Amino acid sequence: xxxxxxxxxxxxxxxxxxxxxxxxxxxxxxxxxxxxxxxxxxxxxxxxxxxxxxxxxxxxxxxxxxxxxxxxxxxxxxxxxxxxxxxxxxxxxxxxxxxxxxxxxxxxxxxxxxxxxxxxxxxxxxxxxxxxxxxxxxxxxxxxxxxxxxxxxxxxxxxxxxxxxxxxxxxxxxxxxxxxxxxxxxxxxxxxxxxxxxxxxxxxxxxxxxxxxxxxxxxxxxxxxxxxxxxxxxxxxxxxxxxxxxxxxxxxxxxxxxxxxxxxxxxxxxxxxxxxxxxxxxxxxxxxxxxxxxxxxxxxxxxxxxxxxxxxxxxxxxxxxxxxxxxxxxxxxxxxxxxxxxxxxxxxxxxxxxxxxxxxxxxxxxxxxxxxxxxx
Numbered sequence: 001x002x003x004x005x006x007x008x009x010x011x012x013x014x015x016x017x018x019x020x021x022x023x024x025x026x027x028x029x030x031x032x033x034x035x036x037x038x039x040x041x042x043x044x045x046x047x048x049x050x051x052x053x054x055x056x057x058x059x060x061x062x063x064x065x066x067x068x069x070x071x072x073x074x075x076x077x078x079x080x081x082x083x084x085x086x087x088x089x090x091x092x093x094x095x096x097x098x099x100x101x102x103x104x105x106x107x108x109x110x111x112x113x114x115x116x117x118x119x120x121x122x123x124x125x126x127x128x129x130x131x132x133x134x135x136x137x138x139x140x141x142x143x144x145x146x147x148x149x150x151x152x153x154x155x156x157x158x159x160x161x162x163x164x165x166x167x168x169x170x171x172x173x174x175x176x177x178x179x180x181x182x183x184x185x186x187x188x189x190x191x192x193x194x195x196x197x198x199x200x201x202x203x204x205x206x207x208x209x210x211x212x213x214x215x216x217x218x219x220x221x222x223x224x225x226x227x228x229x230x231x232x233x234x235x236x237x238x239x240x241x242x243x244x245x246x247x248x249x250x251x252x253x254x255x256x257x258x259x260x261x262x263x264x265x266x267x268x269x270x271x272x273x274x275x276x277x278x279x280x281x282x283x284x285x286x287x288x289x290x291x292x293x294x295x296x297x298x299x300x301x302x303x304x305x306x307x308x309x310x311x312x313x314x315x316x317x318x319x320x321x322x323x324x325x326x327x328x329x330x331x332x333x334x335x336x337x338x339x340x341x342x343x344x345x346x347x348x349x350x351x352x353x354x355x356x357x358x359x360x361x362x363x364x365x366x367x368x369x370x371x372x373x374x375x376x
Contacts, residue, residue, distance in 0.1 A: 025119035032116035040108045044101070051097050058089045135180045142180070146173045179317065197329075199352035200238045202245075202278060203228035203268045209245045210266065213253055221259035224249070228268035233352035234276045240325045241349070247318035248280040248345055255343075256284035276351040279344060286339035295335075296323040322347075 020027045149166050152158065158166070206226045217224040234241065249264060256262040267279040287295060296319050326333050329349055337343040 025123040028119040029117055032119075033112055036108055036112055036116055040104070043104060047097075047100060047104070051093060055089065055093050058093070062089055138180055139177070142173055142177060146170060146177075149173070197236050198238070199233045200236050200241055201232050202234050202241065202276060202349075203232040205238065205242050206245050206266045206268055206278070209242065209249050212246070213249050216250075217253050217264065220253065220256065221262065222253055222256050223261075223263040224253065224265075225263070226266045226268070229270060231270040231276055231351060232268060234349040235352045236329045236349055240328070244322050244325050244347065245278065245280075247322050248278075248347070251318055252280050252282035252284060252343070252345075256282050270351070271348055274351050275348050278347040278349070280347075281342065281344045283342040286341055286343055287335070287337040288339055292335060292337060295319050 021031055022028075149169050153163065153166050153170075203226065206228070210224050210226050214224055245266065249266065252264040256264060262283045264280070264282045267277070267281070269277050269279065271277040323333065326347055326349070331350070332348040334346045334348075335343065336346075
């Protein structure tokens with residue numbers, strides 16, 4: 001079938017729209033939402049017209065009935081009953097209209113959530129499965145490359161330049177492995193599944209994490225310490241909370257300049273309302289205000305770190321994972337940061353058991369150029 005030349009632009013435009021609807025999930029979602037909204041508007045107009053017609057007919061029937069009654073029983077009875085009858089018709093119509101509009105909007109809201117957003121939901125699930133599958137597939141060859149490289153380093157006759165290259169390869173392979181592990185963690189956390197929780201000794205986890213990162217801190221000339229009080233137990237998942245403290249501590253160490261008497265301190269302290277707080281303070285480069293609102297986005301790095309070459313040992317997923325874990329634990333995160341001075345990240349979690357925790361005292365001290373944001 002041949003298309004008239006004047007209709008070819010229209011046909012190409014229609015074909016393009018059909019292809020976008022078939023293969024672009026976000027365009028398909030937007031189209032479905034617009035279609036359902038237009039359909040809702042059309043049904044609302046029809047119901048409005050039907051309601052007006054119903055009110056007119058019912059009012060006319062009521063007036064006719066009252067007039068007939070007045071003619072039979074006397075004109076004086078109409079004065080009192082006719083206005084009341086019209087008022088009853090109006091109230092009844094408003095009630096039916098309110099219930100109908102409420103049910104109709106609830107139904108269309110369900111349709112939008114269930115069917116219109118279905119392409120987007122499928123696309124996100126496909127992306128998460130793809131990330132998980134790719135990460136699992138990459139792990140095996142990376143492990144083989146790392147093993148072969150480490151075996152080659154045992155050769156005492158290996159030239160110095162080659163040895164340094166192999167050692168750098170091992171370091172970069174460790175970074176890639178960490179990124180893959182974070183991708184798998186992030187993929188797992190974004191799935192709606194239950195996370196087993198129990199009383200967890202946060203201070204003990206913080207000490208273990210500090211021991212794991214003390215060699216890294218010492219190599220950068222940074223003091224790493226943990227300070228805890230009597231309230232030590234939170235209600236949560238031990239493995240997930242270990243990952244929270246690990247990512248916060250590693251970020252703090254990596255974003256603190258080398259050999260400048262820097263420090264990273266982890267405070268475990270009570271919080272009002274049967275909560276427990278994990279505070280990670282560092283004397284690092286700080287965070288700019290424009291970067292502060294994006295630091296929980298995957299792979300985001302601030303301008304200060306790029307300019308100074310700091311933070312190259314991080315995967316860019318650490319804080320995104322922290323945010324997801326805290327959200328699943330029904331906790332809260334707040335950040336105070338001053339560029340060139342340091343950063344404090346405060347994580348609030350439910351405490352284990354019922355115990356009295358006094359309200360913390362506010363010191364009211366604010367540093368120059370300090371930015372504070374509560375991500376609760």
